[in-house]
Each structure stands twice: as C-alpha cells, then as structure tokens.
Amino acid sequence: MSKPREWLREKSIAKKVLKDANVILQVVDARIPFETRNKVVEQLAKGRNKDLIIILNKSDLVPKNFLEKIKKEIEKEYPVIVFSAKNNKGVKELLNLLREYAKKKKIIKVGVLGYPNVGKSSVINALKKKKVATTSPKPGMTRGEMLIKLGEDIFLIDTPGIITLELPEDLAQKGAWIPDKLEDPVETAIKFLEKVIEKSPESLEKTYKVKIENDPVKMLEKIGEKLNYKISGGEIDYERTAKKILWDWLKGNLKAYWI
Ligand SMILES: Nc1nc2c(ncn2[C@@H]2O[C@H](COP(=O)(O)OP(=O)(O)O)[C@@H](O)[C@H]2O)c(=O)[nH]1
Ligand SMILES: [Mg+2]
Secondary structure (H helix, E strand, O other), X not given: OXXXXXXXXXXXXXXXXXXXXXXXXXXXXXXXXXXXXXXXXXXXXXHOOOEEEEEEEOHHHOOXXXXXXXXXXXXXXXXXXXXXXOOOXXXXXXXXXXXXXXXXXXXXXXXXXXXXXXXXXXXXXXXXOOXXXXXXXXXXXXXXXXXXXXXXXXXXXXXXXXXXXXXXXHHHHOOOOOHHHOOOHHHHHHHHHHHHHHHXXXXXXXXXXXXXXXXXXXXXXXXXXXXXXXOOOOOEOHHHHHHHHHHHHHHOOOOOOXX
C-alpha cells in the first residue's frame, strides 16, 4: 500500500464490503486494541445496521488479565471474541456465533475488516482450517476482495483492510506499515519508544535485555549498542536499529501492550 491513490481504492473496497456484508468482523491487534479499532468502520456499520463483532486477534502476545480487562470494556459496545489465529484459539466460539447469525438470515456474508497486518487473512484461514487467504508479515499483501465459502450458509469476504487517511508514521506505530518504506524510521521509532517506555517498558527489557532509559533517544542508542548495530567508526547505526525495533513490533517479537 503506498499513498493516496491506493488508499482511495482500498477505501472504496471497504465501503463496498460494508454494504454487501450483513456481519462485519473487525479484527484488532490485542496488543493495542483501542488503537486498531477504526471509528469510520464502526460508524458506517452502525449507520447501515450491520452486526459488528470485534476479534481480539494475536491474543497469544498479551497476558490473560489484560485480555479480560479489555474484553469487558469493549463488550459494553460489541460482542468480543478473544482469538489467536496462531493457536487456533476462539475458532469454535466464533463459528458458533456466526452460525447463530446465519440461522436468522439464511445466508450471511461476513466482511473481514481491520488495519493492515492485524491478521485478517490468518483469521479466515483459522476459520476455514486451511490456507485459503494469503497471509504475510508484510502489510498490504491482500489485494482486492476475495469471497470464501465457509459452510453452506456462510461466506467470508477477505479485504485489504480499512478506511483510513492516517500517515505512514502513525500506521507504523500500529504495526501496519513496512518500516523500510518510512521516510524517517528513526523519528518514528523514537516516537514509538516514547510510548513503549511509558506504557509497557518491561517488554523492551525482555526483548532486548536492556535497562530502561526515560529518554527515547538514549533508549534507541542502548538497544543499538546491545544489538551491536554499528556503522564504520563505531557509531551506533540508528536507522538500522530503528527499523529493527519497528519490525519486531510488527512481527510480534516485541510484546508491548496497552489500552
Ligand atoms: N502471534 C500471532 N501472529 C499472528 C496471529 N495472526 C496473524 N499473525 C501474524 O500477523 C501477520 C499478518 O497476518 P495476515 O493474516 O497477513 O494479516 P492481514 O494483513 O490483516 O490479512 C502474519 O505474519 C501472521 O503470521 C496471531 O494470532 N498471533
Ligand atoms: Mg490479508
């Protein structure tokens, strides 16, 4: 996904799916559930009277008590399924819920929406119990929409994602943008580290075996040192370090999480 033209195309796909589907699965990253919820999708679903279910995917990356807390919070608004496409967790529960909807409507079309890389295609594969949708750690791998049959009365629609005009820097903070394609990965990583230091510092200690610094620039330097990412002359390679941290976040190696 690069800039505005493709966004517009993807936006129109998401809108079409919102019209065609009778049930919307909004897949979110359980590590940052509120940041990966999309208000535009929720408003459009509401306006069109579509049932919307929130799938807390990648639940294997966060502790149980955190999951319970956010589930309770989101359930005030929408049904929530705690899911891990990686561990096949939540598959039965979600299938049962979809079958309930199908009973009421005869045939249901289920639109799967969510930010790039939250695991939309993986959720579909877990439900289907085989690899029908293309998955990738690179955001933007699903192009166009794809209809997948799940039993006699349920169809799933895989999509490239979401309706958003957020900037690449902001998407990268959500693990939804390829770090190598950022204009200034160092700046983005510093912004990201600032947040992690505040909200989930222990994740940095665990992943990089470093002591926490309050200053994100110093933190970046320390991680670079620990990784031994150096340029000639012995200086820290900030750009390489920044990209590594953002890739670790994207790939789930860095298990930071917050509300
Ligand atoms: N740890 C973990 N990783 C997951 C899970 N689901 C998907 N992923 C990974 O997240 C990345 C993006 O998945 P994909 O299904 O292509 O996301 P999409 O862009 O939303 O369709 C891939 O590297 C998946 O292996 C999960 O439940 N747990
Ligand atoms: Mg996909």
